[in-house]
Amino acid sequence: MKLESLRNIGISAHIDSGKTTLSERILFYGGKIHKIEEVRGGGDGATMDHMELEKERGITITSAATTLFWKDHTINLIDTPGHVDFTVEVERSLRVLDGAVLVLCGVAGVQSQSITVDRQMKRYNVPALAFVNKLDRSGANPIRVANALRDKLQHNTVIMQYPIGAEMDYEGHVDLITRQATYFDGVKGETVRNGPVPADLVDEVEKYRAMMLDSISMFNDEMTELLLEEKDVPLDLIHSTIKKAVHARQITPVYMGTAFKNKGVQSLLDAVIRYLPSPMDRQYWGNDNDKGEKVEVFPDAKKPLCAMAFKIADENFGQLTYTRVYQGTLKKGETYYNPRMGKSQRVGRLVRMHSNDREDVDVAYAGDIIAMVGVECASGDTYCSEGINVTMEKMFVPEPVIELAIKPAKQEDLVKLSKALNRFMKEDPTFRVSVDKESNETRIAGMGELHLEIYVERMKREY
CATH class of the missing domain: 3.40.50.300 (P-loop containing nucleotide triphosphate hydrolases)
Known part of the structure; x- marks a missing residue:
């Protein structure tokens, strides 16, 4: 390409x-x-x-x-x-x-x-x-x-x-x-x-x-x-x-x-x-964590890898991580460094997405958008070649504007509720969960009534 x-x-x-x-x-x-x-x-x-x-x-x-x-x-x-x-x-x-x-x-x-x-x-x-x-x-x-x-x-x-x-x-x-x-x-x-x-x-x-x-x-x-x-x-x-x-x-x-x-x-x-x-x-910049300065990343497949995970989706077969490759080459089976986590991870599977369908690929080059399967990370994380310590600039995340108290209909569903809340927080940085110190209520916060309504409905259906 x-x-x-x-x-x-x-x-x-x-x-x-x-x-x-x-x-x-x-x-x-x-x-x-x-x-x-x-x-x-x-x-x-x-x-x-x-x-x-x-x-x-x-x-x-x-x-x-x-x-x-x-x-x-x-x-x-x-x-x-x-x-x-x-x-x-x-x-x-x-x-x-x-x-x-x-x-x-x-x-x-x-x-x-x-x-x-x-x-x-x-x-x-x-x-x-x-x-x-x-x-x-x-x-x-x-x-x-x-x-x-x-x-x-x-x-x-x-x-x-x-x-x-x-x-x-x-x-x-x-x-x-x-x-x-x-x-x-x-x-x-x-x-x-x-x-x-x-x-x-x-x-x-x-x-x-x-x-x-x-x-x-x-x-x-x-x-x-x-x-x-x-x-x-x-x-x-x-x-x-x-x-x-x-x-x-x-x-x-x-x-x-x-x-x-x-x-x-x-x-x-x-x-x-x-x-x-x-x-x-386009011109894109990252931060060199070792030198403490901004560095330009180039859409060159021959340079060391610099890729950014911009969206997380937890699926039945493992986490799906949508990734933009800014520089270098992302290969299936290779190991890459995550500066935020301070450790390297192996990419076991790469897929090209078509809405909810997947097509397996072996490699993604600079400039491409791809999804990694089964890699544990957070939205906004950078992946680099070993020996490189560069972080792409993170995106802006707005603060939630509405809160809602929730509890499961049955006490035995507490574990399922906890699972659902942890998953949605991981996927969506504007979805927040807290526990009220006085009432001990679990509260969810988001960007509006519809936002929270959709998550409540998803909890009922998916968990």
């Missing part, structure tokens, strides 16, 4: 913006699944929502990872929850990703969790594209949403497409760079058809194209000169300027469509591989 052809991206949004529906279409067009399932309604539920509670409630509770392929590129995709109660899932995903897609509802626009997600992207300096979804809905307006993204979140938004039709009559879009109309035909929108700009849209398209070129010319003197001389700007110059500005988080290109009606997803995937960074385009 060529590093320049790898994209580690997350899909983040406010709840009910169609984020998981978009993920389902991405998997379908990327050839990862051959049948589209919906988040709500009958059927098996969306692929990335693998927990029973997720399928029942139609919401994403835990982030899910998968790998797909698009036009000679490999995409490691993480679908994250949209509800504020599960914000730590977004936090730990963005900590290890190179780029992101911020999904916005075409009707509601920028919402409270959009603001939280944007803050998290800024914290980890993650470049992003925006996708305005649900354009088939009554009241949907992508231009208004793009302006809200600029006004409310201070993004330097650049509208990349112009809609053809509105609401129920939404048909596709015009690519403002190429001046081509794009339609999505077939039962599942799998056939992309290009054509000329509809005659009644020519003036609007030219107006928005001029605005787009004007916005990005701020980052390229050659383009500014060509525009001042009223000369055509070469397409490759437009693309390279956008790419550079996206990597520097100077602009947020805005794309549009309706994932539920299978429109606009392939164009978004094209933008992901064209404009979002590969691991080679």
Whole structure:
């Protein structure tokens, strides 16, 4: 796998913006699944929502990872929850990703969790594209949403497409760079058809194209000169300027469509591989514990290993540890050093995840996202080659905001309760457990009512 052809991206949004529906279409067009399932309604539920509670409630509770392929590129995709109660899932995903897609509802626009997600992207300096979804809905307006993204979140938004039709009559879009109309035909929108700009849209398209070129010319003197001389700007110059500005988080290109009606997803995937960074385009730092200084880690498979465990899940067959390899090579059967624990551990099994399914692999190279099986560690731990003592910078963990007293219905279930609480604390750093000194009650704390409600329900079902 060529590093320049790898994209580690997350899909983040406010709840009910169609984020998981978009993920389902991405998997379908990327050839990862051959049948589209919906988040709500009958059927098996969306692929990335693998927990029973997720399928029942139609919401994403835990982030899910998968790998797909698009036009000679490999995409490691993480679908994250949209509800504020599960914000730590977004936090730990963005900590290890190179780029992101911020999904916005075409009707509601920028919402409270959009603001939280944007803050998290800024914290980890993650470049992003925006996708305005649900354009088939009554009241949907992508231009208004793009302006809200600029006004409310201070993004330097650049509208990349112009809609053809509105609401129920939404048909596709015009690519403002190429001046081509794009339609999505077939039962599942799998056939992309290009054509000329509809005659009644020519003036609007030219107006928005001029605005787009004007916005990005701020980052390229050659383009500014060509525009001042009223000369055509070469397409490759437009693309390279956008790419550079996206990597520097100077602009947020805005794309549009309706994932539920299978429109606009392939164009978004094209933008992901064209404009979002590969691991080679990002700069990452760790702390050398021996020298007491910051050191840069490079996406070079030949250098000593530096990998970070960013998510823990306790399974029946042992702990599953989602890991980002920043430098070096992670091999099955090898022994690596954990600086926090001060000891070395053997990696017995490596798997590539597809939601809840696993594919065994022997090795993972710098830049990749993988899962280790059966390794005991905590979220945020670093793994290094023997002789290296480097720790990657940890992620931000918000403090719990709500508490609840719990006790088992039957006294004999105390051991099961203790097991469940220990497991959930290990998996989720925002889930805390304490014992009240006066009443001797066991209390759980979390990010909101839904957060604790889900854990209580999981205790009942799983224990």
